Each structure stands twice: as structure tokens, then as C-alpha cells.
Amino acid sequence: MQHIQSYLDEHKDRFLNELIDLLRIPSVSADPAFKDNVIKTAHVIKDSLLSAGCDHVEICETEGFPIVYGEKIIDEKLPTILVYGHYDVQPADPVELWHSPPYEPVIKKTEIHPEGAIFARGACDDKGQMYMHVKAMEFMTKTQQLPCNVKFMIEGEEEVGSVNLSKFVKNNQEKLKNDVILISDTGMIAQDVPSITTGLRGLSYVEVEVTGPNRDLHSGLYGGAVANPINILTKMIASLHDEDNHITIPGFYDKVEDLSDAERAEMAKAPFSLKEYEKSIGINSVYGEKGYSTNERNSIRPTLDVNGIWGGYIGEGAKTVIASQAFAKISMRLVPNQDWEEITTLFKNHFESIAPAGVTVKVKPHHGGQGYVTPIDSIGYQAASKAYYDTFGKNPIPQRSGGSIPIVSLFEQELKSKTILMGFGLNSDAIHSPNEHFGVWNYFKGIETIPLFYKYFTELSK
Ligand code: BES
Ligand code: MN
Ligand code: MN
Numbered sequence: 001m002q003h004i005q006s007y008l009d010e011h012k013d014r015f016l017n018e019l020i021d022l023l024r025i026p027s028v029s030a031d032p033a034f035k036d037n038v039i040k041t042a043h044v045i046k047d048s049l050l051s052a053g054c055d056h057v058e059i060c061e062t063e064g065f066p067i068v069y070g071e072k073i074i075d076e077k078l079p080t081i082l083v084y085g086h087y088d089v090q091p092a093d094p095v096e097l098w099h100s101p102p103y104e105p106v107i108k109k110t111e112i113h114p115e116g117a118i119f120a121r122g123a124c125d126d127k128g129q130m131y132m133h134v135k136a137m138e139f140m141t142k143t144q145q146l147p148c149n150v151k152f153m154i155e156g157e158e159e160v161g162s163v164n165l166s167k168f169v170k171n172n173q174e175k176l177k178n179d180v181i182l183i184s185d186t187g188m189i190a191q192d193v194p195s196i197t198t199g200l201r202g203l204s205y206v207e208v209e210v211t212g213p214n215r216d217l218h219s220g221l222y223g224g225a226v227a228n229p230i231n232i233l234t235k236m237i238a239s240l241h242d243e244d245n246h247i248t249i250p251g252f253y254d255k256v257e258d259l260s261d262a263e264r265a266e267m268a269k270a271p272f273s274l275k276e277y278e279k280s281i282g283i284n285s286v287y288g289e290k291g292y293s294t295n296e297r298n299s300i301r302p303t304l305d306v307n308g309i310w311g312g313y314i315g316e317g318a319k320t321v322i323a324s325q326a327f328a329k330i331s332m333r334l335v336p337n338q339d340w341e342e343i344t345t346l347f348k349n350h351f352e353s354i355a356p357a358g359v360t361v362k363v364k365p366h367h368g369g370q371g372y373v374t375p376i377d378s379i380g381y382q383a384a385s386k387a388y389y390d391t392f393g394k395n396p397i398p399q400r401s402g403g404s405i406p407i408v409s410l411f412e413q414e415l416k417s418k419t420i421l422m423g424f425g426l427n428s429d430a431i432h433s434p435n436e437h438f439g440v441w442n443y444f445k446g447i448e449t450i451p452l453f454y455k456y457f458t459e460l461s462k
Contacts, residue, residue, distance in 0.1 A: 001143060001144070001145060002143045004139060004447070004448050004451060005448075007139050007142075007143060008139075008444060008447065008448070012444070015135050015443075015444075015447070016107075016118075016440065016443075018048070018131070018135075019105075019118065019127065019128055019131050019443065020105045020118065020120075021044075022041070022044060022045075022048075022087075022127050022131060023103065023105045023118065023120040023121070023122055023123060023127055023128075024103055024104070024105065024120075025037050025040055025041045025044065025103070026089070026092070026102075026103045026121070027040075027041040027087055027088050027089050027122070027127075027156065028088070028089055028090070028091050028092070028121075029064075029065060029088035029089075029156055029157050029158075029159050029160045030090070030091055030159060030160050031091055038065050038087075038088060038156050039065065039066065041087045041088075041156065042059055042065065042066045042068050042087065042154075042156055043059065045068045045087050045134075045154050046058075046059055046068050046070070048131075048134050049068065049070035049134060049137075049152055049154075050070070051138070052134050052135070052137040052138040052141065053072060053137060053138060053140075053141025053142065053146070054070035054071060054072050054137070054150075054152065055071065055072050055073070056070065056071050056072075057069070057070035057071075057152075058070075060168065062157075062164035062165075062167070062168060063164055063167075064156075064157050064160075064163065064164040065088065065155070065156030065157050065164070066156060067153060067154070067155045067156070067164075067165060067168055068087070068152070068153075068154040068155075069151070069152065069153055069175075070151070070152040071149070071150065071151045071152070072137075072141065072146065072149065072150050073149045074146060074148070074149055075149070076149075078147070078148045078149055078458065079148045079149065079179040079180070079457060079458055079461040080148065080149040080150065080151060080177065080178045080179050081148060081149070081150050081151070081178065081179070081180055081181075081182050081453075081454060081457065082150075082151045082152075082153060082176060082178035082180070082181045082182070082415075082417070083133045083150065083151070083152045083153070083154075083181075083182050083183070084153050084154070084155075084181055084182070084183045084185075084407070084411070084419075085126050085129065085130030085133060085152075085154045085155075085183065085184065085185060086126045086130065086154065086155050086156065086157075086158030086159070086185065087126075087127060087130065087154050087155070087156050088155070088156040088157060088158055088159050088160070089121045089122035089125070089126075089127065089159065090121065090122075090125070090159050090431075090432045092121045092434075094434060095434075097434035097435070098119075098434045098435055099119070099435055100119055102120060102121040102434075102436075103120065103121065104120070105118050105119065105120035105123065106118075106119050106120075107119075107440065108437075110437070112191065112426065112428055112439070113437070113439040113440070113441065113442075115439065115440050115441040116439075116440045117429075117437040117438060117439045117440060118437060118438050118440065118443075119435055119436070119437040120436065120437075121436055122436070123429075123436050123437050123438035124425040124429040124431050124436060124437065124438035125185065125425070125429075125431035125432065125436065126158065126184075126185045128425075128438035128442075128443055129184035129185055129423065129424060129425060129438070129446065130154060130184065130185070131443075132184055132424065132443060132446035132447045132450060133152070133182070133184065133450060134152075135447045136446075136447050136450035136451050136454075137150065137152075139447065139451060140451050140454065145451065145455075146454070147454050147455050147458040147459075148454060148457065148458040148461075150454075151176065151178060153165075153176065155407075158185075158405070158407070160367075161366075161367035161368075161369075161406065162369075162406060162407045162410075163367065165407055166407065166410055169407070169410060169411065169414050169415065170414055173414060173415065176415055177415070178415065178417055179417065179457075179461065180379070180380040180417055180418060180419075180420060180457060181408075181411050181415070181417055181418070181419040181420070182380075182419075182420050182422065182450075182453065183405070183408070183419055183420070183421050183422070184421075184422050184423055184424060184446060184450075185405055185421070185423065186200075186401050186403065186405075186421045186422075186423030186425070187401070187423045187424075187425040187426055187427055187429070188396075188399075188423055188424060188425070188426065189270060189271065189397060189399060190271070190426065191426070191439075191441070191442075192392075193270075193271055193397060194388040194392040194394065194395075194396040194397070195270075195396050195397040195398065195399040195423075196376075196381065196384050196385065196388070196396045196397075196398055196399070196420070196421065196422060197399055197400070197401045197421035197423055198373060198374050198375075198376060198381075198398040198399065198400055198421075199299065199300075199336065199371065199372060199373040199374070199399075199400030199401060200371055200372040200400075200401055200403060200404055200405055200408055200421070201299070201302070201333040201334055201335060201371050201401070201402055201403065201404050202333070202334035202335070202336070202338060202340050202368065202369055202370045202371035202372075202404060202406065202409070203331060203332070203333060203334060203340060203367075203368050203369050203404040203406060204331070204332045204334060204340045204341075204343045204344045204347065204365070204368040205307075205329070205330070205331045205332075205365075205366040205367055205368055206329075206330050206331075206332075206344060206347060206348070206363055206364060206365050206366060207327065207328070207329050207330075207363075207364045207366060208233070208327065208328050208329075208330060208351060208361065208362070208363050208364075209325060209326075209327050209361070209362040209363075209364070210229040210230075210232055210233040210236070210325065210326045210327075210355070210359050210360075210361050211229060211324065211325050211359060211360050211361075211362075212226060212227050212228065212229040212232070212322070212323075212324060212325070212358065212359045213226055213322070213324050214324065215324055216312075216321050216322065216323055216324050217321065217322040217324075218320065218321070218322075219320040219321055219322045220320060222322055223322060226322065226358065227356065227357075227358030227359045228322045228323075229311060229322075229323055229324065229325055229326040229359055230311045230312050230323055230326040232326070232355075232356060232358075232359050233309070233311070233326040233327075233328060234309075236351065236354055236355065236361075237306055237309075237328060237330075239354060240304055241304070244289065244290035244291075245287075245288055245289045245290060246289060246290070247302065247303075247304050247332075249304075249346050249347055249350045250346070250350060251346050252302070252343065252346060253302070255337040255338050255339070255342075256301075256302060256335055256337065256338060257335065257336060257337050259300055264296065267295060267296065267299075267300075267400075268293065268295070269397075270295065270397050270399060272294070272295055274286065274294060277294060280427075280428055289301055298402040299399075299400040299401060299402050300335055300400055301335065302332065302333055302334050302335050302338060303332065303333045304330065304331075304332045305330065305331055305332075305333075306328050306329070306330055307328075307329045307330065307331050308328065308329040309326075309327070309328040309329075310326070310327050310328075311323045311325055311326030311327055312326070329366075330347075332347065333402060333404065334370070334371050335371050336370075336371040336372065336373045337371075338371065339370065340368035340369055340370055340406075341368065343368075344365045344368060347363065348363040348365070351363050367406075368406065369404060369405075369406015369407070369409065369410070370406065370409035370410075371404075371409065372405075372408045372409045372412070372419070373400070374418050374419065374420070374421075376398050378418055379457065379460045379461060380418055380420040380457060381398075381420060382456070382460060383420075383453050383456035383457035383459075383460050384396070384420050384422055384453055384456075386452070386456045387422075387449050387450075387452035387453040387455075387456055388422075388449060390449075390452050391445060391448050391449045391452065392445075392449075401421075401423075405421075408421075420453070422446075422449065422450070422453065424442045424443070424445060424446040424449075425438060425442065426439070426442070
């Protein structure tokens with residue numbers, strides 16, 4: 001039986017080149033200008049699943065972008081792994097901050113990635129990580145080592161909220177039936193610190209609009225006598241945190257689960273250097289909710305952040321004006337037990353209630369999703385842990401992540417199965433930012449580790 005190492009030695013260059021070709025297609029789901037490219041990417045994924053050995057692959061149309069579904073069922077009595085990933089990417093903006101064009105992948109060495117990293121939008125999130133599964137599948141089928149059934153579900157709308165995938169999952173329970181869901185769309189602590197993500201935060205995303213006078217006004221003629229929507233908006237936003245950086249929305253924390261001291265002590269054992277953290281993002285100090293560590297603030301605690309704010313004159317030079325309207329996009333990261341729709345309502349009611357006379361305020365909910373936690377005593381977690389042990393030579397650390405993959409809690413609700421999040425990216429890989437990249441070493445490490453998950457999951461399921 002051929003070992004993964006010798007298979008990789010033989011096919012390494014092709015595995016890299018296939019990913020590079022995939023990254024050349026700008027599959028930005030948020031921007032209608034990229035529509036054809038998103039659809040084209042779905043077809044490329046379909047072909048890749050067929051060549052990797054799936055018996056049956058289809059493009060499932062939705063009201064939005066298609067879902068690519070593939071399967072290989074070898075024996076109904078064996079367990080079934082459902083692999084989920086996404087082929088859509090975030091917009092590359094601001095493009096001028098990229099050192100090489102976002103859709104012309106290049107491999108460059110970095111301090112963290114001495115073997116080189118592929119720089120391109122989607123390299124890590126999630127084309128590179130998703131494609132590890134396709135190549136692991138190829139290895140298992142071509143060398144007759146696929147130990148169980150596998151289903152692939154690769155969507156094109158993760159970065160815009162997975163609305164159509166939610167419907168697809170609800171309507172295709174039988175087709176998607178599985179024993180465990182496997183996803184690589186998260187990160188690990190460091191190159192030499194493998195970790196399995198055991199939690200994701202939920203999300204409520206809203207847009208707010210503050211309207212004052214019926215037109216933009218001369219800021220001299222009217223200044224001081226009318227409510228300035230931008231002044232008001234920033235004041236309202238500032239009031240959403242108190243001096244300890246707690247969120248002031250009534251009821252916001254009601255369902256937040258407090259971790260026990262023992263759990264917090266366990267979390268604190270994960271290797272972390274505050275100095276390096278600060279240095280890596282160029283800040284002179286961390287900032288956040290009083291009473292919690294940096295790792296707690298960005299994983300087990302809910303947050304509220306402005307993601308964008310605009311209004312008034314932002315062109316060259318100066319224009320004296322009081323804008324008629326001001327806007328902001330606000331995200332709230334939520335923790336398990338907080339219900340995103342309930343939080344959205346709490347936000348809306350509160351934000352509207354604090355609007356002073358002189359302006360009107362509208363809150364438009366965008367999208368959201370629930371958080372997720374998974375226990376570490378499941379067969380899936382144990383199988384992942386053994387797989388990492390084999391390829392990294394050490395046990396992985398369970399880690400609750402601050403990011404969100406809202407569809408994961410829906411999987412649990414609709415398909416009644418647990419998700420194992422085997423991420424191979426690093427926080428420094430700059431996902432969603434300019435110069436996103438994915439380590440070549442990480443890519444191959446993923447391809448090496450995934451088949452072992454299949455093996456151990458099948459063995460432990462007996
Ligand atoms: N893959 C990320 C989420 C992620 C990254 C989780 C790293 C944990 C570690 C995913 O593609 C993403 O960006 N999710 C969005 C939410 C979505 C509704 C747009 C997010 O977290 O902002
Ligand atoms: Mn992702
Ligand atoms: Mn993303």
C-alpha cells in the first residue's frame with residue numbers, strides 16, 4: 001500500500017499547480033460583477049471531485065450560487081463523513097495594498113513560512129483548505145485506502161451568509177445523512193502547536209442609518225442649530241460600550257454562559273505571547289473587556305464592532321457641510337446560547353430608543369448565525385486528535401475560535417451531527433485582508449492528516 005509521503009513526492013507539483021489554477025478564478029460572492037467567475041469555479045470543483053474519485057458529482061442550483069455535491073459510497077454499513085467547504089472568497093479590496101495581484105498567485109517565503117506560502121485571495125479561506133480534502137480524497141481512492149463513505153458539499157455563498165445552503169440542508173436531510181461533518185476552514189495556534197477548533201462564535205450583522213435634515217446643509221449657516229447625523233451616530237455608537245468595555249445593550253449578556261474557573265485555567269494553558277501578538281499586528285497595547293484575557297476576549301466573550309462608517313464629505317480637500325444622513329455597519333460576535341435573532345432585536349430596540357430628538361434612526365438586520373461548541377470526548381474529536389498526533393508528533397490543543405461559520409450550528413440542528421473543525425491556517429495568514437496567504441507546508445500537512453482522520457474515525461466507529 002502506497003504511503004502518503006511517497007504519493008505526495010510524486011504529485012506535489014501538480015497538487016500545488018491545481019490549487020494555483022483554482023485561485024486564479026476570482027470567485028467573489030459578494031460582488032455581482034464576479035458572478036460568472038463564481039459559477040465557473042463551481043464547475044472546476046465538480047471536475048476536481050470527479051478526478052479525485054467521487055462516483056457521483058452534481059451541481060445543485062440554488063437561488064444564489066450553486067452547491068457542488070459529490071459522493072463515493074463504498075458500503076452502506078460503513079460510516080459516512082460529510083466534508084463541507086466553500087469555494088467563494090471575500091472581495092480583494094483594498095487591492096492597492098496587495099504586494100502582488102490577488103488573483104495571480106505567487107509563492108513567497110516568509111518568516112513563519114520558510115517553505116513558502118501561496119499569496120492569493122482565498123489561498124487559506126477557503127480554497128486552499130477545501131482543496132486539501134479533494135487531494136486527500138484523490139490519494140485515498142487512487143491507492144485503494146478509502147476506509148468509509150464520503151460526501152462533499154462545497155458551497156459558493158459562505159462569505160455572504162450561506163442563506164441558500166441553509167435551505168438546501170433543510171430540504172436534503174436524507175441525501176446529506178452522515179456520521180460526522182469535517183471542515184477545514186479555521187486555524188491552528190502555531191506551526192508547531194496543532195489545535196482543533198472546538199467552538200465558533202455566532203454573529204449578528206446590522207446596518208444603521210441616522211437621518212437628520214432633508215438635505216445636506218451649509219455647516220456655517222445651520223451648524224449648531226440642527227442635529228448633525230454623523231455627530232449623533234458616533235455618539236450613539238460610543239455609548240454602546242461602558243468604561244470597562246462591557247456592552248451596554250440591556251439583556252445582551254443574559255444568556256452568555258460563564259466558563260468555570262477550571263475551564264478558564266485550561267484555556268490559559270495554550271501557548272500565547274502577548275508581546276508577539278501585539279507586534280504581529282503593530283499595536284502598542286491590547287484593548288478590551290475588563291476582567292478577561294486577550295484569548296478570552298476573542299473567543300468566549302461576545303463583542304460589538306463597527307465594521308464600516310460613512311457619511312458626509314470624504315473627497316479631496318474640505319467641504320463645509322452637515323450631511324443629511326450617516327451610516328454604519330455593525331457586527332456582534334456572539335457566544336453559544338445567545339440567540340442571534342434575539343440579539344438583533346435587542347440591538348434594534350436599544351439603538352432606536354437612544355436616538356435623540358432631531359434625527360430618525362433605522363436598523364436593518366443583515367444576516368447572522370448561532371455559535372457552536374463541541375465536546376472533546378466524541379469519536380470525531382478523538383479521531384482528529386490521533387490523526388494530528390501521527391503527523392505532528394504531539395497531541396492537538398482544543399481551541400475556541402472567535403470566527404464564525406454560521407452553517408455549523410444549522411448542521412447540528414438539521415442533520416443531528418457534530419462537526420470536527422480541522423483547520424490548518426494561521427492567524428497571520430491574513431484571511432479577509434490584503435496579502436492573504438497559505439503555507440505550502442500547511443497545505444501538504446493537511447493533505448497528510450486528513451486520510452488519518454478517515455482511518456481513525458472508521459476504526460473508532462466500529
Ligand atoms: N473561515 C472563516 C471563519 C473562520 C476563520 C473561523 C478562522 C475561525 C477561524 C469564514 O469564511 C468567515 O469568514 N466567516 C465570516 C462569517 C460569515 C457569515 C461572513 C466571519 O467570521 O466573519
Ligand atoms: Mn471560510
Ligand atoms: Mn471568510
